[in-house]
Structure formats: C-alpha cells, structure tokens
Amino acid sequence: MSSLLIRNLHTIVTCDDSDSVLSNTDLYCEDGVIRRLGPGLACDADRVLDGSQMVCYPGLVNTHHHLYQVFSRNLPQVQNMELFDWLTTLYEIWKGLDEEVVRLSSLSGMGELLKHGCTTCFDHHYVFPHGAGDLLGAQFAAAEELGIRMYASRGSMDLSKKDGGLPPDSVVQTVDEIMADSARLIERYHDASFGSMRCIALAPCSPFSVSGELLRQSAILARQYGVRLHTHLAETKDEERFTLEKFGMRPLAYMASLGWTGSDVWYAHGIHFNDEELRLLAETGTGVAHCPISNMKLSSGVARVSEMLRLGVKVGLAVDGSASNDGSSLMEELRVCYLLHRLTSSADAPSGYDVLKLATRGSASLLGRSDIGSLEVGKCADLFLVDRRRMELVGGLYDPKSVLATVGLRGPVDYTVVNGNLVVEQGRLSRVDEGLLSRQASQACDRYLAKQ
Structure with a gap:
C-alpha cells in the first residue's frame, strides 16, 4: 500500500x-x-x-498522438506542405521504424507530456513495417518506465500506393493479418478495470489509407472485445474530395455506413463537418479529438468547436503527432486552442476554463474513462x-x-x-535520467534519419 x-x-x-x-x-x-x-x-x-x-x-488527458513522429519533426523538406504531400514524403522515413526508435521516441514524447501536466496519453500508432518488432510492447514498456497512464492503439493500413493509397508497400498488411494481431494485442494488454494503466483501441489510419473491409472488420472486432474505435476524419478538403470521388459519400457518411458512429467512436480533427454532420455526432455520442496546433501547421482549417460544444458533441484536446506539431505539450495546446477560437468565434468561443475541461473531463470522456479527468x-x-x-x-x-x-x-x-x-x-x-534519455534518443534519431 x-x-x-x-x-x-x-x-x-x-x-x-x-x-x-x-x-x-x-x-x-x-x-x-x-x-x-x-x-x-x-x-x-x-x-x-x-x-x-x-x-x-x-491531470491533462491527451486524446490523439503519434509518438513515433518525435524523430521526424522540424524537417525542412516538409515544413510548407499540406497533409497528403506531407504524408507521402514522410512515409519514406517512417518505413524505417523499429522497436528501438518507437521505444525512445515514446519515452521522449511521453516525458514531455508528463513535464507539462499530462497524465494520460492516447497514441495512434498505425505504421508497422515488416519485421520491425513488438512496437506496442515497446510503447507500454516506455509508459511503465515513466509512470504515465497509457492508452495505445492497434492502428493499421492495408492500402499502399499500388492500391490507390499513400503509404509504401512495406508498411501495409492484409486485413487478416491486422485482425489477428489486433485480437492478440487486446488479449495481452487491454485492461478495462478501474484505474487501468493499459488500454487498447482499434484505430485504422484514415479513409484514404485503409479499405472499407478493414474498417468494417475493425468495428466488428472492437465491439466483440468491448474496446473503442478511433481514426482520422474530416481533416482536409482533399480527404473530402477523395471519399466523394471514390465512394460517392462525404467522409462521415462513408464511416457511418461501415458502423463507425456511436459512443465508442472518436475521430481525430473533425474540421470539415457540416451542420447536419455535427448534429449526427451529437445524436450518436461520437466524439472528436481537437488538435489546434497541428491543424494550423498543416493549413488544414479550424474545427467548429464552439458549435460542437453548443450541440453537445463530445470534444477532447490533443497534440497530434510531433511531426505535425513539433512538440508534445498539451499545456501549450490549451492556450493555442483558447486563442484560436477567440479569433474565429469571438464571444461564442469556449472560455479558458471550458478549454481546461476539454483537456481533462472532455478528453477522459472520449477515452471512455470515468475514473480520471x-x-x-x-x-x-x-x-x-x-x-x-x-x-x-x-x-x-x-x-x-x-x-x-x-x-x-x-x-x-x-x-x-x-x-x-x-x-x-x-x-x-523523477523515474528516468533525462540527460541519459536525451543522449540515447538523439543518437537513435540520428541513426534512423541517416538510413533514409
């Protein structure tokens, strides 16, 4: 005791x-x-x-991150790109991920979160290069070493460039491979008890990098196991054009057709929802992780947070990946969120305290946690x-x-x-030597980037 x-x-x-x-x-x-x-x-x-x-x-609760991106932030070749070009360029680096890179980037990113008041981290990891090792195991080990509460995800991609997607062949898997590994990881790591330090969600990457079958099967498996569902959605106009051209539907309608609405689902970004879609989110209890700094850096747009809150949509706060943020401070996100919506919504913007509640109670609600926040x-x-x-x-x-x-x-x-x-x-x-971690992480980052 x-x-x-x-x-x-x-x-x-x-x-x-x-x-x-x-x-x-x-x-x-x-x-x-x-x-x-x-x-x-x-x-x-x-x-x-x-x-x-x-x-x-x-404690602040981060609802969307890509910790592996700590080792690919502030790269000059992508600083002025928007999402699709940015992803296509960076996938050529991310295909070199391995267990050491994921462990040390996770320690670095979660260490920064802890130092700025964040006590729970959700990470959306969806890049699994062939032969890269036990990447989620490395993340959970890093979280345990630091003492942070960790909510990991078994992300996935099954559409490579040859299939009309963005990633290279070496980081995609078949639906059967993904489902088998998803079940294995849930059974091994997911703890749904009060005060759990380890949870798993299923999180296919995005509508433009996964098939409808993968989305459908992920929803079925998640509900069989009682775990949550997460993906990127309505982040850019390019994504909207993609789903309209390929499926004849806007992004949310496409996801809804595959079982992806409900109180066990939350989306990252949610910038380009229309009025009807916002009402559907509220009616179904589907949540949104708001990532203001990332959205600004990638010129993606401004999420309609004021309207979401007025309608009763569940909203939490997030830093997003370090390569589209260049940091891992949810504390910084608080102020940027407040100022961004003062600029765009004036008197209708959430107050400073409203934003704090987004990062605590709101974020906890997205993760289905009533024991924190x-x-x-x-x-x-x-x-x-x-x-x-x-x-x-x-x-x-x-x-x-x-x-x-x-x-x-x-x-x-x-x-x-x-x-x-x-x-x-x-x-x-207090649990790690920051100087030693910084040296080890910097050396691993140099080796990783030098391989590209």
Whole structure:
C-alpha cells in the first residue's frame, strides 16, 4: 500500500460537476485513488508535500498522438506542405521504424507530456513495417518506465500506393493479418478495470489509407472485445474530395455506413463537418479529438468547436503527432486552442476554463474513462501542481480556473502525480535520467534519419 498526502493546498481546481474550487485543503491518496479531501486531515502518508503555495489541477488527458513522429519533426523538406504531400514524403522515413526508435521516441514524447501536466496519453500508432518488432510492447514498456497512464492503439493500413493509397508497400498488411494481431494485442494488454494503466483501441489510419473491409472488420472486432474505435476524419478538403470521388459519400457518411458512429467512436480533427454532420455526432455520442496546433501547421482549417460544444458533441484536446506539431505539450495546446477560437468565434468561443475541461473531463470522456479527468474522492490520483509564486503567473491567478489557457504556462509544471505516484518533481522526470534519455534518443534519431 502506497500513500501520498499534499498538505494545505492553496487552491484546487477540481473540474467536478459543480466546478468547485477549494482553498486551504489537504488531498490524501492511497493505492492510486483519492481517498480524502478536506482541511487539516488527520492522517499520515509515505510521502508528504507542502501545498501551501501550490495550485492543483486534474491531470491533462491527451486524446490523439503519434509518438513515433518525435524523430521526424522540424524537417525542412516538409515544413510548407499540406497533409497528403506531407504524408507521402514522410512515409519514406517512417518505413524505417523499429522497436528501438518507437521505444525512445515514446519515452521522449511521453516525458514531455508528463513535464507539462499530462497524465494520460492516447497514441495512434498505425505504421508497422515488416519485421520491425513488438512496437506496442515497446510503447507500454516506455509508459511503465515513466509512470504515465497509457492508452495505445492497434492502428493499421492495408492500402499502399499500388492500391490507390499513400503509404509504401512495406508498411501495409492484409486485413487478416491486422485482425489477428489486433485480437492478440487486446488479449495481452487491454485492461478495462478501474484505474487501468493499459488500454487498447482499434484505430485504422484514415479513409484514404485503409479499405472499407478493414474498417468494417475493425468495428466488428472492437465491439466483440468491448474496446473503442478511433481514426482520422474530416481533416482536409482533399480527404473530402477523395471519399466523394471514390465512394460517392462525404467522409462521415462513408464511416457511418461501415458502423463507425456511436459512443465508442472518436475521430481525430473533425474540421470539415457540416451542420447536419455535427448534429449526427451529437445524436450518436461520437466524439472528436481537437488538435489546434497541428491543424494550423498543416493549413488544414479550424474545427467548429464552439458549435460542437453548443450541440453537445463530445470534444477532447490533443497534440497530434510531433511531426505535425513539433512538440508534445498539451499545456501549450490549451492556450493555442483558447486563442484560436477567440479569433474565429469571438464571444461564442469556449472560455479558458471550458478549454481546461476539454483537456481533462472532455478528453477522459472520449477515452471512455470515468475514473480520471477531475479531482474527487474515489477517482484516480492523477494531478499536477504549479507554484503560484512563479514570475510568469504574477497577476494571472485571480481566475485559477482559466489561467492555464488565457495566460498560459511556459516551462514545466512543478509536480505531476499519476496513480498516486510522483513522476515529475520540481519540473524534472523523477523515474528516468533525462540527460541519459536525451543522449540515447538523439543518437537513435540520428541513426534512423541517416538510413533514409
């Protein structure tokens, strides 16, 4: 049994149903669960922190990432490309992925997430080069080493260039191969219990890199096993033209025809949905992972988040892949999201606190998790702490609920706690040697890129 007590927290932003903000409150967690909240708690713990100068928030939840892309970010040849050309160019690099690259890029990307207050990471991994090794096993091992809560996916592609898709032959598989490996990975790794540190979703890449049969079979298998479904959708006008020309349907109608709507489905991006489609998302409980920085970098457009929220569409926040973001900070995404929608929606835009809730409760809902996303007795002890005396926050804490999106937070948080364990302390990862990880990852990245 392990326990943590944070004494006399100056402020706790709970993100609970009542939008409560607590002052001068102790937080006690035991075996990864918040057991008590209140002033002057009469209890001891294995580890005690002084929270008298700290503001405490629920851990952020990232709902869409491509961790392997940490090793292909900021490449000059793709900086001014849009999605289809960008993908076609980068697939020639990504076909060289192996277990070492995936392990070290995952450690780097998830380490950055943790340092900026993110406690749960969903990763959409869909590139499986022939003979590359146990890539999801490498990701789960990296997550365990860091102490982050990991939600992985068995992504897939079965249409290569010769079939009218974008990727090279070496990274696609047959539907039968994908289904067999999907079942194997679910049986090996998926844990649906309260407080789970390991979950699996099925996540074919996109309508333009997979067949209708793969999408249909993935939906059937996911529902047989009770796991969730995820893919990219409505990201670009090119994708819209592709599905209209090939299938005679807009992207969402095409996916709906294959069983891809419902409360167990969420899409990344969702930029180019029309009014009718937004209503269908709301009616079916289908969710959207909003990736503002990636959408801006690739000139893809601006998702209609204000309308989605007004209609009751489930929306979470995400960083997307590091090669279309150049970073892995969900904290940065908060401020960019807030500012982007102020620019495009004015008074109808979500508030700073609304954006925080997208990154906590909203994101948890997309992942089907009711045990994370808010700070309440009986929920998982996933949180982060920020010292209110930081110079960059002077004058900004009159509204602690909104400050992370409006003022923003430059630099790492002070502490991150996942499952009741301190995994970031004083802005540094506590379970790994950051210097050693940086050297190993840089060397592996150099070798990987040199092969291309």
